[in-house]
Amino acid sequence: MKEFGTAIVLAGGKSSRMGFDKQHLMLHNSRLVQRITETLLDAFDQVVLVTQTPELYGGLSVETVEDKYKGMGPLGGIHAGLLAAESQYAFVIACDMPGLDLRYIEFMKDRLRGSDYQACVTRFGEWIEPFHAYYSKDQIQDMEAFLETGRKSVNRFLDGQKTLYVPESEARKFSPDWEMFYNLNTREDLAHYMTRTRESS
Numbered sequence: 001m002k003e004f005g006t007a008i009v010l011a012g013g014k015s016s017r018m019g020f021d022k023q024h025l026m027l028h029n030s031r032l033v034q035r036i037t038e039t040l041l042d043a044f045d046q047v048v049l050v051t052q053t054p055e056l057y058g059g060l061s062v063e064t065v066e067d068k069y070k071g072m073g074p075l076g077g078i079h080a081g082l083l084a085a086e087s088q089y090a091f092v093i094a095c096d097m098p099g100l101d102l103r104y105i106e107f108m109k110d111r112l113r114g115s116d117y118q119a120c121v122t123r124f125g126e127w128i129e130p131f132h133a134y135y136s137k138d139q140i141q142d143m144e145a146f147l148e149t150g151r152k153s154v155n156r157f158l159d160g161q162k163t164l165y166v167p168e169s170e171a172r173k174f175s176p177d178w179e180m181f182y183n184l185n186t187r188e189d190l191a192h193y194m195t196r197t198r199e200s201s
């Protein structure tokens with residue numbers, strides 16, 4: 001099995017804070033999930049989209065899969081994506097993240113290559129950034145055991161794994177304003193993002 005090559009896009013959330021399905025999120029003239037997917041298709045061999053509405057992606061050459069553990073949040077989505085992944089490590093991003101950073105992806109790959117780490121996530125203060133991160137197929141069994149007990153926390157799950165935590169200071173060298181982890185959860189986030197990016201689009 002190849003070490004790298006698969007990217008997973010999580011798009012199976014409830015979008016409760018946004019109030020409409022974030023799979024339909026339009027930024028200026030483009031649909032965000034489509035933009036993310038097309039960028040990933042240029043950089044990866046396989047792109048897996050985890051969604052409950054695969055019919056939205058007819059025009060794109062991506063694989064769509066559904067959660068096996070439904071209602072378990074992002075961890076259930078990561079699990080379904082990993083099941084379909086053709087490479088050992090898979091890059092995971094959310095469908096509400098406009099700041100995809102291919103340089104940082106290369107950086108994480110360099111850190112993981114040939115290692116026995118099971119995941120690579122970035123620290124943010126006392127928190128972690130669970131997306132724009134790497135997970136591995138080696139984690140599927142542990143993930144199932146964890147989800148079977150009804151637990152959903154990605155952070156807690158990663159605590160028990162061989163996880164490479166990139167210090168915030170190191171990630172800031174790539175993304176000083178934390179742009180690569182920015183995610184659009186509310187209408188205010190969206191309005192703010194649109195204002196901020198108006199000139200550059």
Ligand SMILES: Nc1nc2c(ncn2[C@@H]2O[C@H](COP(=O)(O)OP(=O)(O)OP(=O)(O)O)[C@@H](O)[C@H]2O)c(=O)[nH]1
Pocket residue numbers: 010011012013014015016017018022050051067070071072073074076077078093094095096183185
């Ligand atoms: N496949 C799958 N993806 C999920 C699930 N829950 C959340 N996600 C995705 O995980 C990412 C991060 O989740 P959030 O930003 O909280 O999105 P959300 O859950 O849709 O939004 P809220 O309901 O407002 O929390 C998004 O890309 C979601 O689509 C799930 O149960 N299954």
Ligand SMILES: [Mg+2]
Pocket residue numbers: 094096183184185
């Ligand atoms: Mg979000």
